[in-house]
Amino acid sequence: MLVSVAGPGIVSAEHEDPDVQHGPGLDEGTELSVWSNDGNSLQGGHIDAWVNEHPDGDEYLNIGGIALQSEKSEGCTWDGVDVAERWDCYDNYVGYCSEANVDLSADPMPFSQVEMDGRIKYLTWKHDYEYHSANYSSGLPCVTMAATQALVWAWVSDPDTGSTVFSNVAGGFDDPLNWDGLTPSAHTDASPRVGFHSNVDLDCSYWDGTDAELLQAATQAVYDLAAESTERAGPWTLEQNADQSGVVLTGANGPIISVVINFDDGSDNGIDVITDNNGFAAWPAGATDARIEGPGATWRTPGPEATGGQDVIFTVGENLTVNVNDPAPTTTTPDPDEDVELPATGSNSSPWLAIGVLGGGLALVALTRRNREAR
Numbered sequence: 001m002l003v004s005v006a007g008p009g010i011v012s013a014e015h016e017d018p019d020v021q022h023g024p025g026l027d028e029g030t031e032l033s034v035w036s037n038d039g040n041s042l043q044g045g046h047i048d049a050w051v052n053e054h055p056d057g058d059e060y061l062n063i064g065g066i067a068l069q070s071e072k073s074e075g076c077t078w079d080g081v082d083v084a085e086r087w088d089c090y091d092n093y094v095g096y097c098s099e100a101n102v103d104l105s106a107d108p109m110p111f112s113q114v115e116m117d118g119r120i121k122y123l124t125w126k127h128d129y130e131y132h133s134a135n136y137s138s139g140l141p142c143v144t145m146a147a148t149q150a151l152v153w154a155w156v157s158d159p160d161t162g163s164t165v166f167s168n169v170a171g172g173f174d175d176p177l178n179w180d181g182l183t184p185s186a187h188t189d190a191s192p193r194v195g196f197h198s199n200v201d202l203d204c205s206y207w208d209g210t211d212a213e214l215l216q217a218a219t220q221a222v223y224d225l226a227a228e229s230t231e232r233a234g235p236w237t238l239e240q241n242a243d244q245s246g247v248v249l250t251g252a253n254g255p256i257i258s259v260v261i262n263f264d265d266g267s268d269n270g271i272d273v274i275t276d277n278n279g280f281a282a283w284p285a286g287a288t289d290a291r292i293e294g295p296g297a298t299w300r301t302p303g304p305e306a307t308g309g310q311d312v313i314f315t316v317g318e319n320l321t322v323n324v325n326d327p328a329p330t331t332t333t334p335d336p337d338e339d340v341e342l343p344a345t346g347s348n349s350s351p352w353l354a355i356g357v358l359g360g361g362l363a364l365v366a367l368t369r370r371n372r373e374a375r
Helices: 083-087 118-126 129-138 140-161 211-231
Strands: 030-034 046-051 061-064 066-069 092-097 109-114 237-240 246-251 260-264 271-274 280-282 289-301 312-323
Touching (some): 046 211, 061 140, 092 129, 118 289, 140 211, 237 312, 246 289
Antiparallel strands (some): 030 066, 030 109, 046 061, 066 092
């Protein structure tokens, strides 16, 4: 199998450079379209399967990411030869469907910023266009993007729209955090089935294992990514610590552990320091700035204005920077008699186990409308 479980999971400060995208950018109402080329879904970023009892019927779904593309930027030209030049004319994103049982439209769709579950912000930011482009040839995005889509159904579609992708699963498996070690049902099993299953080619040509191994890996990834995103839920903040000896990275549920902070010391690549169990990274000698990208704004569409259609979401990155001379944040000491409410979730425990990142390259993604209502 190409997928390994590695601990601790390291997230790099170089996850994504927003400057690599040269299209018109995002504004309220910006229209993006599903990009399709050869009748396939996001190549190396989906599997053809069912998850639990979804969909209800004999037609499989392309479960994974959706390639989205903007209009060409004004004045952008392409000589028809250099493919990289062509892609520089557009903004490219990978989205996920947040409304099960609704058809995905190929028409241009207007997007707006929305508030989103911090776990989903993290997952849809981490498994984005840059991630797919860098890793598709390993086969890994077939696993992680299918699992991300499943979690969007579990944590957004089911509670918001009344769908039942996870909510009707029995035996406690309606909660993805109970999927650790779960062996997925075979497609031939009687209902109710649980996990990823299929009776067709999974359509992940980059996967170097069997279909059974891919279905098992995607099922396990639902748990792995549920645990990872719970600890790393957005939004993130990067601040000086109290004595200004380092910086602290914090998310919605507490310290962000085992993440690479890049410190600018004037060298070409700077100095990388991994955050400890308190989200702390000390200032290296000579460093002037600390920087990392984290999950930023989430954008969502209700589908084309004229025809409606599937809700699609994606999350862009946000650059966080602290200067060595920035003051530490001011805090107030609570009154000893005052009740202080503790967060309901989050942990300072040892880092979770995460799926390792493999491979590299640049993807020419392709997508189709077929069987996409399951996004």
